[in-house]
Amino acid sequence: MVVKNFQLTLKHAIHGIEVTRLYPEVIMDLPAAERGIHQLDVRTCIGCGACARICPNSCIEQVSYKYGNPLKNKKMKFPQIDYGRCMFCGLCVDDCPTGCLTMTREFQIAGWNRNDIIFGPDDIAVGKYSDEEAAKLAEEARIAAEEKKKKKAAAAKAKKAKAEAAKKGDEGSGEKKKEE
Amino acid sequence: MTTANDVLDALQSAFPGAIQEFRVESDNRLWATVDPNKIVEICKFLRDEEDFDHYSGAAGVDKIDEDLFEVTEILASHGAHPVVALLKVKTPRDTPSVKSLTGLFWNADWYEREIWEMFGINFEDHPGLYPLLLVDDLVGSWPWRKDFKGYPDYNTNERVLEKINPDGYAEYKISPTEAEIEAGTVPETRPEYPTFREREIMELETESEMILHMGPQHAIVPGPFMLDLRVDGERVKKAYLDVGYIHKGIEKILENRTYIQGIPITDRMCYLASLSNNEVFCGAAERIMGIEVPERAQYIRVILEELSRIQSHLLGTGEFLSLLGGATFSPFQWMILDREEIISCIESVTGARINHSFVRQGGVRNDLPDGFAEMTRSALKTVVDKTNEYKELLLSDNIYRKRMEGIGILSPEEARRFGLSGPPLRASDTPYDMRREDPILVYPDLDFNVISRKEGDSKARVEVRLDEIIESCHIVEQCLDQIPGGPIREKVSKKIKPAPGEAYYRVEDPRGEMGIFLVSDGSDKPVKVKVRGPVYAYMQALPPLLEGAYVADVVAIAGSMDACTSEVDR
Amino acid sequence: MGISDVVPIPVVIDEELEKWTVWGRPLTNIWLTTTEKIHEIIDMGPIKNILNWGRKNSLWFLMQPMGCCGVEMLVFGCPHYDCDRFGIIPRATPRQADVLIISGYITRKYLPAIKNLWGQMLEPKWVIAIGECAISGGPFYDSYNIINNTSDFFPIDVYVPGCPPRPEQFIKGFRELQEKIKRREDERGY
Numbered sequence A: 001m002v003v004k005n006f007q008l009t010l011k012h013a014i015h016g017i018e019v020t021r022l023y024p025e026v027i028m029d030l031p032a033a034e035r036g037i038h039q040l041d042v043r044t045c046i047g048c049g050a051c052a053r054i055c056p057n058s059c060i061e062q063v064s065y066k067y068g069n070p071l072k073n074k075k076m077k078f079p080q081i082d083y084g085r086c087m088f089c090g091l092c093v094d095d096c097p098t099g100c101l102t103m104t105r106e107f108q109i110a111g112w113n114r115n116d117i118i119f120g121p122d123d124i125a126v127g128k129y130s131d132e133e134a135a136k137l138a139e140e141a142r143i144a145a146e147e148k149k150k151k152k153a154a155a156a157k158a159k160k161a162k163a164e165a166a167k168k169g170d171e172g173s174g175e176k177k178k179e180e
Numbered sequence B: 001m002t003t004a005n006d007v008l009d010a011l012q013s014a015f016p017g018a019i020q021e022f023r024v025e026s027d028n029r030l031w032a033t034v035d036p037n038k039i040v041e042i043c044k045f046l047r048d049e050e051d052f053d054h055y056s057g058a059a060g061v062d063k064i065d066e067d068l069f070e071v072t073e074i075l076a077s078h079g080a081h082p083v084v085a086l087l088k089v090k091t092p093r094d095t096p097s098v099k100s101l102t103g104l105f106w107n108a109d110w111y112e113r114e115i116w117e118m119f120g121i122n123f124e125d126h127p128g129l130y131p132l133l134l135v136d137d138l139v140g141s142w143p144w145r146k147d148f149k150g151y152p153d154y155n156t157n158e159r160v161l162e163k164i165n166p167d168g169y170a171e172y173k174i175s176p177t178e179a180e181i182e183a184g185t186v187p188e189t190r191p192e193y194p195t196f197r198e199r200e201i202m203e204l205e206t207e208s209e210m211i212l213h214m215g216p217q218h219a220i221v222p223g224p225f226m227l228d229l230r231v232d233g234e235r236v237k238k239a240y241l242d243v244g245y246i247h248k249g250i251e252k253i254l255e256n257r258t259y260i261q262g263i264p265i266t267d268r269m270c271y272l273a274s275l276s277n278n279e280v281f282c283g284a285a286e287r288i289m290g291i292e293v294p295e296r297a298q299y300i301r302v303i304l305e306e307l308s309r310i311q312s313h314l315l316g317t318g319e320f321l322s323l324l325g326g327a328t329f330s331p332f333q334w335m336i337l338d339r340e341e342i343i344s345c346i347e348s349v350t351g352a353r354i355n356h357s358f359v360r361q362g363g364v365r366n367d368l369p370d371g372f373a374e375m376t377r378s379a380l381k382t383v384v385d386k387t388n389e390y391k392e393l394l395l396s397d398n399i400y401r402k403r404m405e406g407i408g409i410l411s412p413e414e415a416r417r418f419g420l421s422g423p424p425l426r427a428s429d430t431p432y433d434m435r436r437e438d439p440i441l442v443y444p445d446l447d448f449n450v451i452s453r454k455e456g457d458s459k460a461r462v463e464v465r466l467d468e469i470i471e472s473c474h475i476v477e478q479c480l481d482q483i484p485g486g487p488i489r490e491k492v493s494k495k496i497k498p499a500p501g502e503a504y505y506r507v508e509d510p511r512g513e514m515g516i517f518l519v520s521d522g523s524d525k526p527v528k529v530k531v532r533g534p535v536y537a538y539m540q541a542l543p544p545l546l547e548g549a550y551v552a553d554v555v556a557i558a559g560s561m562d563a564c565t566s567e568v569d570r
Numbered sequence C: 001m002g003i004s005d006v007v008p009i010p011v012v013i014d015e016e017l018e019k020w021t022v023w024g025r026p027l028t029n030i031w032l033t034t035t036e037k038i039h040e041i042i043d044m045g046p047i048k049n050i051l052n053w054g055r056k057n058s059l060w061f062l063m064q065p066m067g068c069c070g071v072e073m074l075v076f077g078c079p080h081y082d083c084d085r086f087g088i089i090p091r092a093t094p095r096q097a098d099v100l101i102i103s104g105y106i107t108r109k110y111l112p113a114i115k116n117l118w119g120q121m122l123e124p125k126w127v128i129a130i131g132e133c134a135i136s137g138g139p140f141y142d143s144y145n146i147i148n149n150t151s152d153f154f155p156i157d158v159y160v161p162g163c164p165p166r167p168e169q170f171i172k173g174f175r176e177l178q179e180k181i182k183r184r185e186d187e188r189g190y
């Protein structure tokens, strides 16, 4: 009886199949769909906050961060993820309009303190700009913003002028009408 | 075959005027609002004349706009016909009281206790209206009412007072904060009742009896629950079960999440069946929205649900065997090995090991990856081979058989009376399976057997599970052969807002009948989600099942139910 | 009390000995030692490092599945991840355990029970919070029944995020704890 019960064990023991995944040294192959730690492409994030709104655990907060792309992200707000609360559900990734937030196969996090596991944009960012690039982009953004402002101002002026003209025209016509 | 219309006709002729409103949703769903004074007679009629012998549960809904509470009794049949009757009883909000069905259905007890502690709806003629899930401090604040103010800014930590009692154990009192008292969250009057401990001590009869506590943490307990046995010598005279140690209030949380945000939360109801839970939550919403899932998505769902059934059964059986004989019944380790293969297959699609959050309203999250079919086929082959080996092993092992045969016997009548479903019911000679009774997805196109056993003892329950593993493998293989191409998600708007309405949707999860009763009012959040879980019924049936057993058999009986505490407590 | 009280030696030697020190402490203190003193000495000297080396390589944990993370805890002990490689062994009773793994949601009803489990564990002991629920309440952070900041009740040494964390993460958490013990920076200061 006993021998029979050990048959299975013996059979497998002889085959010598190794099953242990030798974790700290070897990390097993994970599928592409794996939902691990997030990755943020700061160059394309537009800071819309859709990820923060959909998150069921409200663990995403939009914080300021300077190595992003100010041309796209006007307020320079990027998501910060509290891994002490994130449940890796992937809803934020599904909802990101530009696809800049993705989930990687990396999963190893552990912290000695609660604050260690709150990952700011810097910890999850890829494609960070260097200082000079950031400065340059900021400059560009400033110029663009100014131009836009100018344009806006010009547009506003034009509009105003138009409106005034129209008004005048109206008045004129009114007068005309009156005259008639 | 009886249809909903037939039942309605029978009801209307037997109780003229008692049916205030009705709606026949389909051939097997009947919704009716009935006269509160006649509910017991109506249910008795349905049970005795129309074969509604399966009390599936009850749900309370707080209709704060109409100043009403609604209690919906869900009745079904154990195989005679597929009609589910949902009978609504209305009761005013200031003095809520409805008639109890405990006299008709034994298992109405827990459902009614739950509704009482959560909503404060009184049940007339209920034998013992004691809290079930909630801690005694919270009883009286009726947390599931819509005007419960403790949600969502409920920070428990600030108000826990630690006290060391004379025996040296810590006790906690949750004191209300000032703000809370001001807001009126703290009830002025609390219901009075004997606590769990007092109740069981009251029942001690002779000097030789004693109470043996198992849990909340115990080597055999798969999750925290407390099993107190009143023993006389080696015999269990009576068992008392206290659940609610991991009551998370998922149903309340779901009311405060949008339909999309709710999906990851439903995973956590029963973590071994998270795909079925996703399915049942999304399916209910789909019923209300009236959308049909693309065929490919249906196949993907079936494949994953069956794979998840395999892994759940492997873990459940393995864990049970290890409880029985420590490490001697080494199948546990082997079963975990097989389970890992299945998990890898699921993970390659969903990206997670346990909590998948994969099913979406109208489809699934992503498509199957390349090479999934080959990978799964090889994993299934291993699993089938190994499972056959386990079956042979368990059949040939005398020690195991002596320990398991003839204990915890559930006769078919008892099993039905207890409201069981899934493997424990099927082990008692009742081939009752949601995939057959109330077919959803592509199950009607698939060829599979409903496994059942005649004996009804612990051994039969394990055998049913092992056979179901093989059957599920068979289903998955068929699906892999038949799966068509096409889209995987129906076009639904990003903000899901089902029309006002209700739905009751049920699936066969690894442990039995899992149903969700969903009420929508047209906004993006559900009004009420009621989960009818299979393990709830298992747990309720445990005390009567343990009565008269030897203490040594308690593990062999309780473990064979494969109970998952998380789903009981939700 | 000097040595001359115990051994017949001249008082001069006794006085001389009292001037001697070991690791900045009078030799006589060590000589006429009590359990408390032994502990004091162990605490300051390299003996502690040796003890901690032993402790960190035999972290037995309490098998106490509470939530979904409990399932991964089972797998963590099984062949694929084989926690025995690190001297980490599951135990069924708190009396034999060194590490309490909080593996899920702590509810109001369960808090006294788990606090008692923690009280029943023998020193030295550590706590690891596994999963979101154990750290912050996770998906149930706004529930009426959940304790959403466990660190108020337990001196948590390592936080392991994940929902549930993969079994690898359990190993990672334990290795962090070992590191923490080695550096003697753990919460309770062993």
Ligand code: SF4
Pocket: A040, A044, A045, A046, A047, A048, A049, A050, A051, A052, A078, A079, A095, A096, A097, A098, A099, A100, A101
């Ligand atoms: S990560 Fe995506 S969703 Fe989040 S702020 Fe950036 S662009 Fe918007």
Ligand code: SF4
Pocket: A054, A055, A056, A057, A058, A059, A060, A081, A085, A086, A087, A088, A089, A090, A091, A092, A093
């Ligand atoms: S994965 Fe889920 S829980 Fe985590 S940040 Fe994204 S939406 Fe929030």
Ligand code: SF4
Pocket: A087, B268, B355, C066, C067, C068, C069, C070, C103, C104, C105, C130, C131, C132, C133, C134, C138, C139, C162, C163, C164, C165
């Ligand atoms: S952290 Fe996630 S997986 Fe772990 S117990 Fe909580 S909900 Fe479950």
